Amino acid sequence: MDTIHSNPAPEAFTSRLEYRVSYADTDAMGVVYYANYLVYFERARTQLLRELGLPYREIEARGIGLPVLEAKVDYHAPAEYDDLLQLCARVGWCRGARIQLLCEVFRHEVLLASGYTVHACLDLKSRRPVRMIPELGRLAVS
Amino acid sequence: MDTIHSNPAPEAFTSRLEYRVSYADTDAMGVVYYANYLVYFERARTQLLRELGLPYREIEARGIGLPVLEAKVDYHAPAEYDDLLQLCARVGWCRGARIQLLCEVFRHEVLLASGYTVHACLDLKSRRPVRMIPELGRLAVS
Amino acid sequence: MDTIHSNPAPEAFTSRLEYRVSYADTDAMGVVYYANYLVYFERARTQLLRELGLPYREIEARGIGLPVLEAKVDYHAPAEYDDLLQLCARVGWCRGARIQLLCEVFRHEVLLASGYTVHACLDLKSRRPVRMIPELGRLAVS
Amino acid sequence: MDTIHSNPAPEAFTSRLEYRVSYADTDAMGVVYYANYLVYFERARTQLLRELGLPYREIEARGIGLPVLEAKVDYHAPAEYDDLLQLCARVGWCRGARIQLLCEVFRHEVLLASGYTVHACLDLKSRRPVRMIPELGRLAVS
Numbered sequence: 246m247d248t249i250h251s252n253p254a255p256e257a258f259t260s261r262l263e264y265r266v267s268y269a270d271t272d273a274m275g276v277v278y279y280a281n282y283l284v285y286f287e288r289a290r291t292q293l294l295r296e297l298g299l300p301y302r303e304i305e306a307r308g309i310g311l312p313v314l315e316a317k318v319d320y321h322a323p324a325e326y327d328d329l330l331q332l333c334a335r336v337g338w339c340r341g342a343r344i345q346l347l348c349e350v351f352r353h354e355v356l357l358a359s360g361y362t363v364h365a366c367l368d369l370k371s372r373r374p375v376r377m378i379p380e381l382g383r384l385a386v387s
Numbered sequence: 388m389d390t391i392h393s394n395p396a397p398e399a400f401t402s403r404l405e406y407r408v409s410y411a412d413t414d415a416m417g418v419v420y421y422a423n424y425l426v427y428f429e430r431a432r433t434q435l436l437r438e439l440g441l442p443y444r445e446i447e448a449r450g451i452g453l454p455v456l457e458a459k460v461d462y463h464a465p466a467e468y469d470d471l472l473q474l475c476a477r478v479g480w481c482r483g484a485r486i487q488l489l490c491e492v493f494r495h496e497v498l499l500a501s502g503y504t505v506h507a508c509l510d511l512k513s514r515r516p517v518r519m520i521p522e523l524g525r526l527a528v529s
Numbered sequence: 530m531d532t533i534h535s536n537p538a539p540e541a542f543t544s545r546l547e548y549r550v551s552y553a554d555t556d557a558m559g560v561v562y563y564a565n566y567l568v569y570f571e572r573a574r575t576q577l578l579r580e581l582g583l584p585y586r587e588i589e590a591r592g593i594g595l596p597v598l599e600a601k602v603d604y605h606a607p608a609e610y611d612d613l614l615q616l617c618a619r620v621g622w623c624r625g626a627r628i629q630l631l632c633e634v635f636r637h638e639v640l641l642a643s644g645y646t647v648h649a650c651l652d653l654k655s656r657r658p659v660r661m662i663p664e665l666g667r668l669a670v671s
Numbered sequence: 672m673d674t675i676h677s678n679p680a681p682e683a684f685t686s687r688l689e690y691r692v693s694y695a696d697t698d699a700m701g702v703v704y705y706a707n708y709l710v711y712f713e714r715a716r717t718q719l720l721r722e723l724g725l726p727y728r729e730i731e732a733r734g735i736g737l738p739v740l741e742a743k744v745d746y747h748a749p750a751e752y753d754d755l756l757q758l759c760a761r762v763g764w765c766r767g768a769r770i771q772l773l774c775e776v777f778r779h780e781v782l783l784a785s786g787y788t789v790h791a792c793l794d795l796k797s798r799r800p801v802r803m804i805p806e807l808g809r810l811a812v813s
Contacts (some may be wrong), residue, residue, distance in 0.1 A: 268715070269562055269710040273555035273610050278506075279455045280429070280553060283422035284695040285440045291693070291753070302753045313421045326557050326719070327728050362421075411568040411706060413601070413699035415752050420695055428554040433551070433611070444611050468699050469575070469586050563739045563788075564709035571706070596749075597705045602742045646705075 258384065259335040260293035260294055268330045276323035282358045283316055286348040289334035290362065293346065299380050309378060310365040314343070318360040328352050336384045342366045342374035400526065401477040402435035406468035408470045415497055417522040418465035424500045431476035431506070435488065441522050451520060453506040456485070460502040470494050478526045484508045486523055542668065543619040544577035550612045566642045567600055570632040573618035574646065577630065583664050593662060595648040598627070601633035602644040612636050620668045626650045626658035628665055672710035677697040679743065684810065686719035686762040692754045702749035708784045709742055716788065725806050735804060737790040740769070744786040754778050762810045768792045768800035770807055 264285065270279040293300050304311065324330060330350055337345035342365055350358040366377045376382075392412065406427065415421040436443050466472060472492055479487035484507055492500040506517045518524070534581035549571065556562040578585050608614060614634055626649055634642040636662065650661045660666075673796070691712065698704040720727050730737065750756060758777055763771035768791055778783040792803045 264715075265527060265717075267710060267714055268556050268558075269564060269713060271557035272552050273557070273559045274452065274552075275557045275559075278553055279458060280422045280425035284693060287422070287695060288691075288693055291691075300753065310416065312416070312465075313462055315459075315461050316421060317457075319457050320455055323454075327726065333415070398759060408570075410698050410700075411571060411704055414694050415697035415699070416694075417699045417701075426551060429553060430549075433549075439608060442611065442719045450600075469584065496633055507578055558736065558738070563742060564706045564713070564732035567709060593701065596700070596746070598746055600705060600742075600744045600746075604738070604740055604742075607738075 257335045258293075258297070258325055259333050260289065260296045261334045262288060262292040264288060264330045266324055266326055266330060268326055270324075271326050274323075276325055277328075279318070279320065282318050282320070282350060283362075285330065285350050285358075286316070286318075286334070286346075286360065286362055289332035289350075290346045291346045292332065293334040293336075297380065297384070298313050299370070299378070303376050304378065305369070307378075308369050309375070310367045310369045311344070312367055313362050314365055315363040316360070317362075318358055321356060321359050324350065324352060324357050330357070336381065337361055337380045339377055339384070342377060361375050399477045400435075400439070401475050402431065402438045404430060404434040404474045406430060406472045406474050408466055408468055408472060410465075410468055413468050414520070416465075418467055418498065419470075421462065424462070424492060424502070425504075426475050427492050427500075428458070428460075428476070428488075428502065428504055429489045431474035431492075432488045433450050434474065435476040435478075439522065439526070441507070441520070446520065447511070449520075450511050451517070452509045452511045453486070454509055455504050456507055457505040458502070459504075460500055462500050464497060464499050466492065466494060466499050478523065479503055481519055481524045481526070484519060486519055530574060541579070541619045542577075543617050544573065544580045546572060546576040546616045546619045548572060548614045548616050549609055550610055550614060552606075552610055557611050558607075560569070560609055561612075563602070564602065564656065566602050566604070566634060567643070567646075569614065569616050569634050569642075570602075570616050570618070570630075570644065570646055573616035573632045574630045574636075576616065577618040577620075581664065581668070584637070584639070589653070591662075592653050593659070594630070594653045596651055598649055599647040600644065601646075602642055604642050606641050608634065608636060608641050614641070620665065621645055623661055623666045626660055626661060677743055683761045684719075684723070685759050686715065686722045688714060688718040688758045690714060690756045690758050692750055692752055692756060694752055696750075697752050702751055703754075705746065707743070708744050708746070708776060709787070710790075711756065711776050711784075712742070712744075712757050712760070712772075712786065712788055713745075715758035715774045715776075716772045718758065719760040719762075723806065723810070725804070730804065731795070733804075734795050735801070736793045736795045737770070739788050740791055741789040742786065743788075744784055746784050748783050750776065750778060750779060750783050756783070762807065763787055765803050765808045765810070768803060770803055 333349045337347045477492045479489045543609045621631045758776040762772045
């Protein structure tokens with residue numbers, strides 16, 4: 246179970262990004278549609294990589310991709326139209342060619358959703374897994 | 388851990404829906420964007436409820452909603468533009484005011500993604516959990 | 530002004546595709562979000578090309594793309610969750626390297642939205658406009 | 672034809688919002704999917720209303736909605752993953768219960784897309800058109 250293995254260092258670097266909920270994000274229940282939290286997770290991890298000095302665009306320019314193998318979301322409270330959210334991400338664990346990223350969505354201090362994604366480190370030409378880019382591997386405790 | 392508790396009857400009723408991947412579903416990696424599998428899961432469970440004689444619209448008309456508490460996706464192989472997918476759903480477990488729905492996405496016989504969602508049964512006026520609608524509760528084993 | 534030039538033959542072939550509105554398509558106003566009609570237009574024209582024996586996938590396989598230059602939507606009445614829509618498309622006009630496709634969204638006999646897209650015919654390698662694929666050019670009047 | 676009637680004062684107030692393109696916004700052509708420019712237009716006009724001191728949330732709190740009647744986009748050059756865009760909006764014209772908003776999407780100084788939306792001013796209870804909220808009506812030349 247991932248939550249057992251995931252053992253982020255207490256000092257693990259956490260990125261933070263502000264995001265404004267658009268009407269497009271909401272659904273007929275009047276709240277943010279549940280799949281859009283995975284879009285928020287993507288924004289959160291893009292910001293994490295950027296703050297680590299490794300924009301995802303540059304990772305791709307090296308011929309490496311980080312496709313998603315697993316995604317999990319726990320929904321605690323709904324976000325609504327025009328909310329200003331804080332999207333947070335940090336490295337959970339990193340083993341071989343795989344990395345787990347932990348994400349949280351807050352409105353002010355209230356946790357609305359949390360979860361994680363697991364990514365493979367892939368050579369984009371051969372479509373084969375390769376060793377995790379060292380800058381990321383170094384960050385994880387595990 | 389949900390996979391332990393989930394114990395679908397072997398004979399559990401499985402719904403099946405065909406869905407054509409649009410360009411809108413894809414991303415710059417050339418495959419279906421990972422969040423869209425949760426949209427496919429929504430389509431799959433809507434079809435499940437319809438085939439069970441309980442269209443979600445009618446559930447809402449009774450003043451009941453089934454908001455998502457948890458969602459999990461495992462990605463096995465990517466879907467691509469114009470693929471004709473089969474979206475399958477069945478009840479996993481049902482306990483008190485909660486129900487788990489299991490979903491799978493196939494292209495022909497190839498499993499592309501699998502996962503589940505957990506839903507609360509909610510009185511839409513009081514926003515309080517209520518006992519699972521009996522037609523659904525009856526379907527689950529355990 | 531496009532509506533002047535557009536002169537679809539009365540006998541112009543019209544494709545028709547059924548589509549079920551998902552929760553993902555709706556917004557907090559309780560109706561389908563306005564941008565999603567352009568997704569419906571895409572589904573409509575994909576079906577048109579398929580019915581003309583020219584699936585868009587095959588057009589791309591020939592090294593040709595049809596990027597959108599213009600899009601227009603007129604909103605007549607809102608679609609709602611779970612509506613079963615009819616998505617219709619036909620060729621408006623075709624001139625040189627450009628083609629206009631006319632789209633309509635119906636619920637039963639009620640017109641909910643109408644509009645058009647204008648596409649260039651592009652060599653995907655050189656990124657240069659090329660003469661419209663003959664199968665499409667032949668279809669347009671004017 | 673709207674472009675004839677639209678006569679924005681040269682001094683018309685223009686709002687500006689920065690927006691980062693996510694992977695979710697892109698499609699298999701490697702660029703932003705065409706429908707997402709309407710999402711960008713929504714973000715642009717939300718920011719316009721906010722800068723005018725009239726957040727859309729407050730408009731709704733007064734029982735007024737601004738549903739879209741028409742939308743038009745002209746695509747000049749594609750936006751790509753991770754681009755930092757500038758989303759601009761200003762009032763075009765305002766007549767009776769209708770208002771036109773002009774939108775532009777830039778990457779640095781390059782115009783990628785431009786267009787407009789036309790909105791009705793609607794009493795949300797009666798679903799009937801009402802006179803444009805005065806703060807907006809005053810802004811338009813016409």
